[in-house]
Amino acid sequence: MKFKSIILVGVLSIAAFFISYKYEDLSLNFANDKGIQEVEEVEPNLILVNKENPLDSDYKPSNLVKPNIPFADSANEEERYMKSESSMAIEELFRSAEQEGIKLLGMSAYRSYDSQKNIYYNRIRSVGKKEADRYVAKPGKSEHQTGFAIDITNEDRWFVKSTEEAQWLAKNAHNYGFILRYPENKEDITGVAYEPWHIRYVGKETAKKIYEEQITFEEFIEN
Ligand SMILES: [Zn+2]
Known part of the structure; x- marks a missing residue:
């Protein structure tokens, strides 16, 4: 009889452990918004990163x-890197700007999870x-961690809407x-205030659509 009781207590303890383990797992999922993204699931240049769609702290882009x-001059070594697709595109953008007499400077492109934490x-x-x-x-929750985003500045380090550099960028980036x-007046959708200096590579076709329809990346992804 005593032996049976010991077995019963043992079985119940093991069951209790598994049940509590399972519940802990569920509560973690709830705490984590929609969860950490598996970047490989979508076309990489269409990865959406914002407050609701974070990247894992280990996520580092390839290439x-x-x-x-x-x-x-203020840009550190890490910030001068980008994903290879967007790197070629930004070189092309800078060349065209220069040909039109617009002098742009890179300010900050790739930033690791730890760098963003410090900033x-x-x-x-x-x-x-x-x-x-x-x-x-x-x-x-920063797009800079994808390697597809870059902040642009000008020689005065004053990249506001009224400057010719910011106007050129807004009109030609796509x-x-x-x-x-x-964009301006879209903070309620993007969760971020207007930033004329922050551009993100999504590929020409998508960029053109977003530009022409005057929508945000969030709205593009939703549709
Ligand atoms: Zn930025």
């Missing part, structure tokens, strides 16, 4: 290369969390496969 374009916490320290959250993505990823 990072250094485009042959001028960068601002985010530094910005919080300087301007506070509320303001930092409008402009700086949390680690894993011809090279890039979109202005965070």
Whole structure:
């Protein structure tokens, strides 16, 4: 009888362990929005990264290369890399701009999860969390981690809407496969304030569609 009780307690403990394990698993999934993305599932240049669609902290794109374009002195070594497809496209964009008398500079392209983490916490320290959250993505939620995004600046380091460089970029980026990823008055959709300097490679066909229909990347992906 005593032996049977021991067996029964043992079986019940094992069952309890598995049930609790299962529940822990479920709660983790709930805590994680839609979950971490498996980047390989979609065409890589159409990967959507935003607050609801984060990348894993380990995610590092393959084929990072250094485009042959001028960068601002402040750009560190890592920030001068991009995915090879977008690297060729950005070289083409820079060449055309130059031919039209527009001098652009690369500011920041690829950023690893850890670099984004440093940028985010530094910005919080300087301007506070509320303001930092409008402009700086949390680690894993930045497009720069894909290698398909680049921030552009000009020689004055003053890349606002009214400058001829920003106007040229807004009008021409789609011809090279890039979109202005965070347009004006779309913060409610993109979750990010207007950024005239941040462009993202999506390929020429998609970029043209997004430009002509004046939609965001979020809306393009949804449809
Ligand atoms: Zn950016």
